Amino acid sequence: MLAESGSFDPAEPGWEERNYLSGPLIESGYERGGQSDLENMSNREVEEVPHGDPVREAPEDESEYLDPDTLIFTESPSEDVEGRYEEDFQAVFDRIEEETGKPVEYNRVNSYAASVEAMRSERAHIANFSTGTTCFAVNLCGAVPFAAGVAPDGAFGYRLFATTRADASGIRSVEDFADDDVRMAHAEPASNSGHQAPSALFDQYFDVTAGEDYEINFSGGHSQTTRGIAAGDYDAGPICSTCFKDTVEGDSNLSYDQFKVVWASAPFPNGPIAYRYNLHPDIVEGIEAAWLDSDFAGTTYAERTGYDEYVPIEYRRHWYDIMVIQRYNGVEYTQSTLSE
Known part of the structure; x- marks a missing residue:
């Protein structure tokens, strides 16, 4: 079933008849979706979120506003780009300070759960969450996702x-x-493409139930799954395409x-930028402007993320598929579930 190099057609992969070496998929840019995928997500008619709570509204009582002297930004191990460092964010941190008058401090965490806990405890005011973690962040710590990156060629999301x-002929x-x-191998319990999505989609499309038809071994992340497959520690696994x-x-x-890749999903939205719901409205306005009104082309930030610009996103529309997947899996939005 292994197709010849050069025969991959992104519009008609024909997964039922063919496998592909990963190279042709990457060469064609298939690791991301396109503008049509973004538009379809943006134009969904969704009145209520299908699972969990909607995004929290800002407090009506001004005494409940959060107005810190320094804004804390955190980023968890992501389904978008891994291995970023404080200096990579300088361009956007400068824009935040320009718009809000407040300096930004970088707080790196080492797990999905830690990123949510940081915002819940007000030790983070802004965050770049992973796709799957976003629903936990909305429900547990009042995160308000508002922006996602778009590549210079219009590519969006991941698979x-x-x-x-x-050489796994079997x-x-x-x-x-x-x-x-x-x-x-699966990545982590809260990971979308590394656990939640395959748990639902493998069952729906292939009648293969993770945890029943095969034992789940959590690798700790997409890079660990990738390296583990190459080293022979694992034979296969679902991996975020951009992380791969x-x-x-x-x-x-x-x-x-x-x-080789034996199947790929439709695109998911990449991990969003979010702020805590009770930040002072003036700070929120500045944070949104820093990302949505900026062109980061030529900056280290754009080089490390792959995004020159950011576009507005709406949780109930863009995260609809993610919530449906997590509802299918019976996910409860608790800290203990996130930390499993």
């Missing part, structure tokens, strides 16, 4: 790649994951020829 090694479909001899690309291109010991 779930059902990935195995190129794995040609998601159905083949349901084999006692196949060691499967970042990991392979950032590790000289890896190459696209080592991996």
Whole structure:
């Protein structure tokens, strides 16, 4: 079923008949969606969120406004771009200070749960959450997602790649994951493409139930899943497509020829920028302007994220599919669930 190099058609992958080495998918830009996907998400008619609570409204009582002297920004291990550092954010931090008059401090955390807890406890006022964690952040800490990045060519979001090694001749479909001899890796419990989405979509589309038809081994992240498959620690796993690309291109010991993809999902929105719901309205206005009214082309921030600009997003519309997936999986928005 392994297709010849150069035969990949992004419009008609034909997953039922073909597998592909990962290289042709990346070369065609298939790791992201496009403007049409963004427009479809933006134009959804959604009156109520399908799972959990809606985004919290700003307090009516001005005494409840949060007006810190220094704004704290945090970023969790992301389904978008990993390995960013404080200096990479200087361009946007400068814009925030310009718009709000307040300096920004960077607070890096090492888990999805820690990013949510930081905002809940007011140790973070702004955050770049992962896609799957966003629903927890809205429900547990009053996060208000408002912006997501768009690449210079208009590309948006990412996909779930059902990935195995190129030489795994016995794995040609998601159905083949349901084999006692196949060691499967998932990223983390709250990860969208690394756990929540495959748990729902593998079951819906392929009648393969994670945790029943195969044992789930949590690797700790998409890069760990990618490296683990290459090293033979795992045989296959669902991986965020953009994280897969970042990991392979950032590790000289890896190459696209080592991996094949047996199925890929439709695009999901990439992790959003969010602020805490009770920040003073003047601060919120400045934060939104810093991202939505700025062109970051030529900055280290754009180089590290892949985004020159940011566009407005609306939680109930853009995260609709994510909430439906988590409802299908019976996810409860609790700190203990996030920390499992």
